[in-house]
Amino acid sequence: MSVAAESPSPSLSSLSEGDDFADILDAELELASSADPASRGEPPGSPSHDEAEEEEEDLAVELDAVGHGSHKRCRVEEQHQDQGTATRSGEDAIGSVKDAQIKTCPPHTGFIGGLCFTCGKNQDEEDFTGVPFGYISEGLWLSTSERDRLCGSEVKNLLRERKLVLILDLDHTLINSTRLHDISAAEMDLGIQSAASKNDPNISLFTLQGMHMLTKLRPFVRKFLEEASNMFEMYIYTMGVKAYAIEIAKLLDPANVYFDSKVISNSDCTQQHQKGLDVVPGADSLAVVLDDTEYVWQKHKENLILMERYHYFAASCRRSGQSLSELMQDERESDGALATILDVLKRIHTIFFDLGVETALSSRDVRPVIKRVRQEVLQGCKLVFSRVFPSDCRPQHQIMWKMAEQLGAVCCSEVDPSVTHVVAVHAGTEKARWAVKHKKFLLHPRWIEACNYRWHRQPEEDFPVPGLKEGKGKEKVAENAHL
Numbered sequence: 391m392s393v394a395a396e397s398p399s400p401s402l403s404s405l406s407e408g409d410d411f412a413d414i415l416d417a418e419l420e421l422a423s424s425a426d427p428a429s430r431g432e433p434p435g436s437p438s439h440d441e442a443e444e445e446e447e448d449l450a451v452e453l454d455a456v457g458h459g460s461h462k463r464c465r466v467e468e469q470h471q472d473q474g475t476a477t478r479s480g481e482d483a484i485g486s487v488k489d490a491q492i493k494t495c496p497p498h499t500g501f502i503g504g505l506c507f508t509c510g511k512n513q514d515e516e517d518f519t520g521v522p523f524g525y526i527s528e529g530l531w532l533s534t535s536e537r538d539r540l541c542g543s544e545v546k547n548l549l550r551e552r553k554l555v556l557i558l559d560l561d562h563t564l565i566n567s568t569r570l571h572d573i574s575a576a577e578m579d580l581g582i583q584s585a586a587s588k589n590d591p592n593i594s595l596f597t598l599q600g601m602h603m604l605t606k607l608r609p610f611v612r613k614f615l616e617e618a619s620n621m622f623e624m625y626i627y628t629m630g631v632k633a634y635a636i637e638i639a640k641l642l643d644p645a646n647v648y649f650d651s652k653v654i655s656n657s658d659c660t661q662q663h664q665k666g667l668d669v670v671p672g673a674d675s676l677a678v679v680l681d682d683t684e685y686v687w688q689k690h691k692e693n694l695i696l697m698e699r700y701h702y703f704a705a706s707c708r709r710s711g712q713s714l715s716e717l718m719q720d721e722r723e724s725d726g727a728l729a730t731i732l733d734v735l736k737r738i739h740t741i742f743f744d745l746g747v748e749t750a751l752s753s754r755d756v757r758p759v760i761k762r763v764r765q766e767v768l769q770g771c772k773l774v775f776s777r778v779f780p781s782d783c784r785p786q787h788q789i790m791w792k793m794a795e796q797l798g799a800v801c802c803s804e805v806d807p808s809v810t811h812v813v814a815v816h817a818g819t820e821k822a823r824w825a826v827k828h829k830k831f832l833l834h835p836r837w838i839e840a841c842n843y844r845w846h847r848q849p850e851e852d853f854p855v856p857g858l859k860e861g862k863g864k865e866k867v868a869e870n871a872h873l
Contacts, residue, residue: 500532521668525632525658526651537668544671548623549751552743555672556622556735557665559681559697560630560638564728566702567598567605567638574704576716582703598637605641606702606715610723614732615648621739622678625652627665629686632657664688675755678738680731692757695734698727698843727843734845737763765798767841772800776814776821778835794838811850813838817857832858 495509500520504513513531520531532540548555558564573583586595586604594607618624626642628635632655639653658669665686667674679687682697700721701707702714714720721727741759743751771794779788786792790813791801805812805824812825812832825832837853 497535498533499536500530502527502531503529521660522658523669525654525669537671541671541673545673545676545752548672548676552621554622554739554742554756555670555677556618556624557627557667557670557677557679557681557693558624559679559683560626560628560635562682562699562701562706563680563697564608564611564642564700565605565638566608566700566706567603568703568705570602570604572703572705573604574713574716577704577713580715580718582715596641598634601634601637604703605638607641608700608728609721609726610728610732611642613723614728615642617732618735619648621735623652623672624648625654625670627654627670627679627681629656629659629663629665631655666690667693675757678735678756678760692760695731695760695845696842697731700727730844730846734763761796764796764845767845767847768794768797768799768838771798771811771847772802772809773811773813774802774805774809774821775835776812776819778813778815790835790838793842797838797841814855817855822855822858826858 495506495511498506498508498511498516498518500507501513501518505511506513506516518531518533520533521537523530523532523537561567570583577583582595583597583604585593586597594609594611596605596607597603598605615624626635626639626649628638630638632653635653635655639649643649654669660666660668663686665681667677667690670677674690674693677690677693679690679694680697681687681694682699684691684694684696687694702720704713704716707713723729738756738759741762742754742756746754746759773794775785775791778790779785785801785803794801799811802809805821807828809825809830812821812830813835814822814825814832815834816822817826817832822832824830831850832855833850833853834855837848837850840848840853
């Protein structure tokens with residue numbers, strides 16, 4: 391979030407109570423870069439310093455909490471006044487504030503451009519372990535303690551505004567992209583590339599100039615972002631490269647009202663092939679993640695809402711038949727994936743802020759809320775699986791079994807009168823025949839997956855089991871519709 395050198399220096403008093411983590415850091419950096427020697431209290435005629443050192447030296451400011459408004463300016467102004475008057479009588483220019491600052495380092499609170507905020511020492515020469523925030527300001531690193539301090543202030547600000555944090559993946563979650571040379575013959579015949587070249591926002595199909603790519607926005611994404619922004623501080627977090635992430639952010643947020651500098655890419659990750667909340671200001675207890683890939687969130691599965699993958703282009707779904715583009719179809723805006731998840735996010739937000747009144751706001755955690763809402767999906771259902779899993783493994787360890795339990799269902803190995811659903815891949819098994827005889831739901835495992843993505847119990851009749859006579863199956867489903 392760089393600012394041109396000729397831009398006027400901002401006053402920290404211009405930071406309102408609504409300013410976020412990035413605003414504070416930007417203000418500190420801009421203030422330091424615009425200050426002249428006199429404002430820093432250097433005696434006339436003192437030796438000139440390297441420009442980079444001057445910039446970093448002035449960053450020794452203490453900002454206590456995001457919500458203190460005018461207090462932020464007072465603390466900064468006092469700091470600069472002290473730098474001009476702190477020399478005691480009889481003390482020469484060497485005993486200046488800079489020397490006093492050097493005595494306080496290490497530990498270093500952070501580095502910008504390779505130099506310490508406080509003492510100006512070179513990062514390469516110091517034993518420093520910190521967290522990179524280069525997406526906020528290039529070359530920015532914060533110590534763990536400084537990150538925690540500033541994030542604590544961010545949490546207070548978020549809770550004051552009744553907001554949580556929403557982390558948004560890009561590919562297959564909000565968009566689908568393809569390289570130009572991967573466009574199928576059918577897509578070419580349908581004029582996909584020529585339509586994208588028009589960059590018509592009404593069809594949400596765009597050409598990424600210079601990247602030789604096409605991008606399709608997921609239906610309902612603009613309305614989703616608009617409504618979600620009222621409940622969440624939103625971040626983009628992708629394993630794609632920085633240039634690509636920024637271009638997609640421009641498509642999603644052309645007016646730059648949702649994301650600003652909050653675009654995190656693969657170069658910002660602190661662990662290879664993994665996404666982490668350590669680079670996101672705020673607490674893990676406030677973060678909700680939307681992503682189509684569970685594997686990259688190994689440390690934060692409790693924060694994750696797994697999204698149904700959006701496959702629009704042919705290259706994206708070669709293993710699953712024709713693409714939406716080739717079929718000239720798309721998700722419906724009214725009840726597609728994003729519209730469905732927006733309703734889930736609204737419920738999570740309401741439970742967190744309005745239904746947890748017995749717990750202090752600062753002590754609340756969104757992760758149990760996500761778990762609670764998920765468990766409501768199949769609450770009251772008791773499932774038995776029939777030849778869905780390999781015979782030489784424990785069913786309790788299988789993904790489908792665990793998924794059903796996370797959705798609130800009770801899973802068991804044997805049938806009994808309390809069983810409501812038999813999940814099978816063929817109608818000829820003993821348990822499948824039992825389900826038909828006792829008027830229980832008999833359905834395909836895809837029903838569980840659909841419930842998991844939709845966060846709502848899906849109609850059982852939409853997931854028939856192969857081998858079940860159509861009339862008989864429909865009759866049983868109708869009889870069980872009251873469950």
